[in-house]
Amino acid sequence: MTAEGSRSDRAQSAVVGVAILLGLTVVGVGVLTAAAGTAIQEGASTAATARVADGLDDALDAGTAAEGDATVRLAGGTIRVADRRVRVLNDSGVVWTAAAGGLVYESGDRRVSAVAGAVAVGEGNRSRLDAPPSIAPANGTLYVGVPVLNASGTDAVSARGTTVPVRLETAPTHERRLLPTDRYRVAVETAAPGAWERAFRDRNATTTRRDFDGDGTPSVVAAFPGRRTVHLVVHDVRLRMEVGA
Secondary structure, rough: OOOOHHHHHHHHHHHHHHHHHHHHHHHHHHHHHHHHHHHHHHHHHHHHHHHHHHHHHHHHHOOOOOOOOEEEEOOOOOEEOOOOOEEEEEEEEEEEEEOEEEEEEOOEEEEEEEEEEEEEEEOEEEEEEEEEEEEEOOEEEEEEEEEEEEEEEOOOEEOOOOOOOEEEEEEEEEEEEEEEOOOOOOEEOOOHHHHHHHHHHOOOEEEEEOOOOOOOOOOOEEEOOEEEEEEEEEEEEEEEEEEEE
């Protein structure tokens, strides 16, 4: 091969090499851009879910103590009133029950649920309690605080491509009952059973799951050791949900 041919081959190889590098660079930039876009979207979804969780916790926590008026802003998804029930049982069966209701927010596979005084945050099959329940044993007693939501106004609000303010008006009354010393269990109907099981186990309870009414939503049944007197506090919360600032 002549020197001129060798130089020509090297020049062609250099051009091909530069083209390959440019192609790889373009592909790399595209992958990074897609990854960055996904990360930004995931971050926005996580932040939106956290805002809803904080808003529901603040609204219902304050709403069990006194009249309240709070606004939760939805950047997507749907918030709705859900049928949920809380039960107190002894060895003979159910001794007290209430249709406690709940507020459930869903956006894709992310969800927030406010039931029986606790706020659960979940994604896919995972869930955790952001705000713990008012159910705890202490010194031969079992304290059970249950907000019972009597909802009016709209049953569901959705946000699609815009931010929607959801107004939550609350007005509570309170009832206190003392249940005699016995062996007790507390059952909470929830779509986030894993989070509730961990919370109850942290309170030295053993847990099982049971679908009392056959509707597909399980109840987490927590059995507290020993004989206890139950201090039951029911917060009957009149809740009105509507769209508005």
